[in-house]
Amino acid sequence: MTAAAEPSFPPATARQWRRSEEARGLALISPTFLYALALLFLPVLIVFLYSFWTQDYLTIDRTFTLKNYRQALGEPIYQDLLARSLYISLTVSVITVVLSYPIAWFISFHGGLNKNFWLFVITIPCWTSYLLRVMSWKVILGYQGVMNTGLMKLGIIEQPLTSLLYNANAVIITLVHSWAAFAILPIFISLEKIDRSLIEAAADLGDGPIRRFFRIVLPLSMPGVISAFLIVMIPTVGDYVTPQLVGGKEGVMIASAIQASFGKAANWPLGAALSVTTMVIVTLLAGAIVLGLRLIVRGIR
Template sequence: MTAAALPSPNATSEHRRRLFGAAMMLPGALASLVLVLFALGAVLALGFRRNDGTLAGAGFTLDNFAAALGDPLYGAVLLRSLAIAGLVTLATVATAYPVSYYIAFHAGRRRGLILFLVTLPFWTSYLLRVFAWKIVLAFNGVLNSALLTSGLTAEPILAFLNTPAAVVVTLAHAYAAFAILPIYVALDTIPRSLLEAAGDLGARPFTTFRRVVLPLSMPGVLSAALVVFVPTVGDYVTPALVGGPASTMIGSIIQAQFGKADDWPFGAALSVLVMLVILAVVLAARAGDRRWGSRT
């Protein structure tokens, strides 16, 4: 064998790096395959089963999907869930962007401390945070007590708790960090030389923000919106604790099918339909990300 036929040291090193990378990815890939794809496949198969009291069911049927699509109640609840999730996403991103902007451009040495404070609520249970908001918004809660003490109201206000607004506020607080961090990463990666160049060309701060900072940060904004929107669509804990009948979301109905109703096939069919709707939102967000990415 000639020297030209022998693999070069660089090729051998690259081959080893690829093997090492594949070996590192293997555990996560297997976990995703078993825990995610298998579970999704089981839910999909269960949606085509008849409810005969057994997990396997008896034969395949389209009745579950027909019932879910034919009853306008489920469509109305799904639209309400999408509307609430959209409001939560809008409120979360709108409040997270200024915080992320301050951390990225003005926090200085306090950046680490502020990021620590942003993630601090995650040291407590999600349920405890929801119960805390229930205490704040209750009839005799903190907010009503503050209003009565200040003299702004003569009696407690009933409109704070058991409303869609209470669900939006609670979910927006619960997912605030999920929006702040992606936006902060997008803002922090913007080259400061671009801002200096805009200033040298005579652009005012607002013009620099509108023409440079905002477009370059849009991928982070879209990622944050997606991270917030997807889990809030199927949330059922928060509407049950701080929402009323007008705040019932599709996740509550699905949970009831797997719980009290004991109709797992129908609950699985509803889950599949919700996943398809979320998939459509994800694809739309990906298309938007590509559009904004092409401008940067």
């Protein structure tokens, strides 16, 4: 804590304040705070500054311009990629939360002494490499993969399907599996915090299981649902590996365009503008979703 930041106390009072728990707490968190600020804020600031510059081969022109943002928002190819990224991300988030909620509910209300075991089982896929998990779905959905082989042996199809892989649906399926554990855990924690006596009181007053769920369990677990939704949505918008491996041309997302701008195209300012644009749109969308879910909870109550 610097002297300039200290309150204007008399010398004796200042010495006493420096020995207080507040001063020791600030001194304790200051290095961590500055370290986190340097790692989080400075990179974003650098990207933000780059977005207003232009680049000619390896030469950066630091003259202020909005050309990159006009290109990022105006060209159809970037509009399509951003729209597809948002569509895939929202779809993955909704499906993941809908599928994760019953699992979290079962563990919380019926897991008994085996709750830790079930949580352990859920996190096992996360022990392997993310790349390996994506590649496994490539094997499952491939032309001669597990899915086509199984369907052919059951007599459902006569020849392998080509529509299972290298499209947006393959990206959605892979991302749902990859992020399921990250959605289950916050929902489970939120369900664990619910006072069971409230559910018992509602049952005593004549509410059935469905009514108890919608009036008590769902509203009280909504913070976990919102957290799970955001945990899945925000990273999947900028996912690069999954679309590259299982998406094909129909599954390309905005991250591929950003990578190309920073890589082969050697146009860092355009890549920075695409990054900032995506970040701002995702932030606004996430805020609108959180507000909407809170309004829904109030309506349920």
